[in-house]
Amino acid sequence: MFGFLNIYKPRGKTSHDVVSYLRRITNIKQIGHTGTLDPFAEGVLPVCIGKATRLIEYLNDDKAYIGTVRFGKSTTTYDVEGEAVNYSDKFVTLEQTEKALENFTGDIEQLPPIYSAIKVKGKKLYEYARKGEQVEITPRKVNIRRLEILKFDEGNRVLELYIECSKGTYIRSIANDLGEFLGVYGYLEKLVRVKAGDFEIKDSVKLDEITTQQDVSKYLIYPLQKLNYPTYELSDAEKEKVSHGMALDINMPEGIVILTSKNTLAAVAKSENRRLQCLKVFL
Numbered sequence: 001m002f003g004f005l006n007i008y009k010p011r012g013k014t015s016h017d018v019v020s021y022l023r024r025i026t027n028i029k030q031i032g033h034t035g036t037l038d039p040f041a042e043g044v045l046p047v048c049i050g051k052a053t054r055l056i057e058y059l060n061d062d063k064a065y066i067g068t069v070r071f072g073k074s075t076t077t078y079d080v081e082g083e084a085v086n087y088s089d090k091f092v093t094l095e096q097t098e099k100a101l102e103n104f105t106g107d108i109e110q111l112p113p114i115y116s117a118i119k120v121k122g123k124k125l126y127e128y129a130r131k132g133e134q135v136e137i138t139p140r141k142v143n144i145r146r147l148e149i150l151k152f153d154e155g156n157r158v159l160e161l162y163i164e165c166s167k168g169t170y171i172r173s174i175a176n177d178l179g180e181f182l183g184v185y186g187y188l189e190k191l192v193r194v195k196a197g198d199f200e201i202k203d204s205v206k207l208d209e210i211t212t213q214q215d216v217s218k219y220l221i222y223p224l225q226k227l228n229y230p231t232y233e234l235s236d237a238e239k240e241k242v243s244h245g246m247a248l249d250i251n252m253p254e255g256i257v258i259l260t261s262k263n264t265l266a267a268v269a270k271s272e273n274r275r276l277q278c279l280k281v282f283l
Helices: 015-026 051-058 095-104 123-130 173-182 211-221 236-243
Strands: 001-007 031-033 042-049 064-070 073-075 083-085 108-109 139-151 160-167 186-196 229-234 254-260 264-272 275-281
Touching: 001 051, 001 211, 015 031, 015 042, 015 095, 015 211, 031 051, 031 073, 031 254, 042 051, 042 275, 064 173, 073 173, 108 173, 160 173, 160 186, 173 186, 236 264, 254 275
Parallel strands: 042 186, 073 186, 229 254
Antiparallel strands: 001 042, 031 042, 064 160, 064 186, 073 083, 108 139, 139 160, 254 264, 264 275
């Protein structure tokens, strides 16, 4: 079994829970996902089955989310599951919020939440937080391509945002930082990932719809459908060389090239100086 699944991760489950569940029903250990979702979050979780785990690094990793921010307090985790630490009775208008969001688009520096899995000195940040230990957190550069208000209830101080961003962006941090910028505090009340690379929520499969190995096969996506690179169809002689990891003298656009044989995935190669060097072979 070899391919991708576009899973809708339910709220309350971890990304690891999803992988463990699929391993049990398929008896395949080689299963992984392309991007962690917090337990309180839900939505698109691309999962790689079998040898498809070797293709994770070649998948588009941009993300899109719908996040619900509630103003009036901040929390230790920047989301609904944390303990409240600051409060504000201040109200802000739609116009003020739109103006503030201009500071959160494009290339920005973002401070990850202390309750996150980023490692500092070999330990995850949340391990320091749980022990009450202080640790220096370095801001990270991320890119917010689109940040759009979908709904804003000024009276109840609830804001719904659509966010398109680069890998590694913390939507929780946007909620917290926006609240601080506006002087009203804020936290992320709800988060739905609607897109992960080329995997979209409209095509996702709910986890409870997959109960057997046959279900997995039914929803399996063949890798060539999600690998957006130039392709090259191998001749029989070229296929034999590739099967031994040998390079091919072929002029292709520089960068990653997908090698196919009879329209099936044969290898991932790198094109450089009119030469294709195999990186990963699947024959």
